[in-house]
Amino acid sequence: MSKVALATALGLLLFFTYLTGIRPAYAFAYGLCLLFVIAWIWPRLAIRGVTVTRRVDPGTPTVGEVYEETFEVRRKGWIPAPWVEVRDLSQVNDYQPGRVISLGSELVRWKARGVYRRRGWFALGPTSLRVREPFGLFERELKLTQRTSILVYPRVRPVPDLMTPSAQQVGSTTSFGAWADYPPETGGVRDYTTGDSFGRIHWPLSAKHQRLMSKTFEQPLTTDLWILLDLDRAVHFGEEEESTVEYAVSLAASMASQVHSRGRQVGLIANDSRGTILEPHRAVRQDRLILDYLAVCQADGRTPLTQTLARDRIRRLPRRAIAVITPSADPAWVRLLQAVRGKRSTLIVFYVDPASFGGPDQNPSFDLGQDVDLYVVRRGDDFARLVRTRDAIRIS
Numbered sequence: 001m002s003k004v005a006l007a008t009a010l011g012l013l014l015f016f017t018y019l020t021g022i023r024p025a026y027a028f029a030y031g032l033c034l035l036f037v038i039a040w041i042w043p044r045l046a047i048r049g050v051t052v053t054r055r056v057d058p059g060t061p062t063v064g065e066v067y068e069e070t071f072e073v074r075r076k077g078w079i080p081a082p083w084v085e086v087r088d089l090s091q092v093n094d095y096q097p098g099r100v101i102s103l104g105s106e107l108v109r110w111k112a113r114g115v116y117r118r119r120g121w122f123a124l125g126p127t128s129l130r131v132r133e134p135f136g137l138f139e140r141e142l143k144l145t146q147r148t149s150i151l152v153y154p155r156v157r158p159v160p161d162l163m164t165p166s167a168q169q170v171g172s173t174t175s176f177g178a179w180a181d182y183p184p185e186t187g188g189v190r191d192y193t194t195g196d197s198f199g200r201i202h203w204p205l206s207a208k209h210q211r212l213m214s215k216t217f218e219q220p221l222t223t224d225l226w227i228l229l230d231l232d233r234a235v236h237f238g239e240e241e242e243s244t245v246e247y248a249v250s251l252a253a254s255m256a257s258q259v260h261s262r263g264r265q266v267g268l269i270a271n272d273s274r275g276t277i278l279e280p281h282r283a284v285r286q287d288r289l290i291l292d293y294l295a296v297c298q299a300d301g302r303t304p305l306t307q308t309l310a311r312d313r314i315r316r317l318p319r320r321a322i323a324v325i326t327p328s329a330d331p332a333w334v335r336l337l338q339a340v341r342g343k344r345s346t347l348i349v350f351y352v353d354p355a356s357f358g359g360p361d362q363n364p365s366f367d368l369g370q371d372v373d374l375y376v377v378r379r380g381d382d383f384a385r386l387v388r389t390r391d392a393i394r395i396s
Contacts, residue, residue: 049077
């Protein structure tokens with residue numbers, strides 16, 4: 001029965017009681033009125049003493065990880081709350097942690113689990129709290145606006161090992177050529193060996209020790225690996241997790257994590273709407289900066305990969321290894337890429353096939369050369385197995 005119908009019935013009862021003048025009817029009518037007032041006041045007073053606490057350990061989650069949230073509901077006032085509903089308003093798919101509980105003097109606690117379905121900022125909250133009196137006639141609702149924001153990082157998966165730059169570009173190798181090719185960081189000295197150029201000799205120490213001493217060099221950390229991520233909106237297809245952009249971002253995050261785990265540095269170039277360039281730096285956790293960017297980046301660029309490679313700033317990058325991640329089959333970027341790379345640069349290309357994500361079948365046909373590692377990534381592929389099928393899917 002609705003509250004309006006109940007109030008109407010109570011009003012009619014009072015009216016007929018007044019007409020008949022029967023004393024028991026008066027007592028019954030007054031009792032119902034008092035009950036009606038108490039039922040109306042009860043949830044309004046009870047909800048003031050109810051508090052809801054939500055806790056979750058954010059950490060550094062990635063897509064696909066399970067999170068656990070703890071709910072605690074307690075009553076501080078003296079009015080009991082026999083019917084309390086806690087409802088989550090986060091609008092997170094497949095996550096319904098709310099409950100209906102009876103709240104006495106003791107704390108009520110429960111846990112709920114969910115899965116991070118997408119990267120980027122993830123919010124838990126707000127929360128809806130409803131309290132109803134024992135008769136079920138009236139209720140009071142309160143919206144708790146507190147939110148917990150969590151940054152969800154891209155899924156990091158095992159990737160092929162061939163993307164690590166060759167060790168011949170670091171350390172005390174004697175393969176450096178002209179004076180201008182020497183790295184700026186001096187790592188130490190060693191005895192002179194035949195073939196060392198004059199630019200490599202450490203003259204002050206040679207004079208001190210009365211024999212020729214050659215410098216050893218450390219390859220600048222800014223040259224270990226550059227990831228070129230294609231975020232041109234015109235070349236991406238698919239929806240949500242099963243899309244070319246999500247696979248591309250996951251590849252970039254996986255490569256950055258692998259290289260950083262080996263003590264190397266990574267830079268990132270993306271042709272998004274801001275033209276992002278994240279240069280490696282010794283003084284900061286560049287791996288965290290790159291992952292933070294990859295967590296929120298979108299395929300919102302309007303600049304094709306061809307124009308990105310043509311920028312003078314990219315052409316002036318130092319000796320480097322380059323990993324290109326793109327769903328573009330335009331052969332023009334292949335020619336520019338060959339012009340951008342240095343003599344000793346390692347080049348890896350990940351071609352994310354848009355046809356497997358619902359895009360057009362482009363039938364790409366371009367020659368990257370024998371010294372370029374090419375991987376074709378399709379929907380549902382296991383990144384770790386790409387190295388085993390590399391020769392079979394090489395495009396030439």
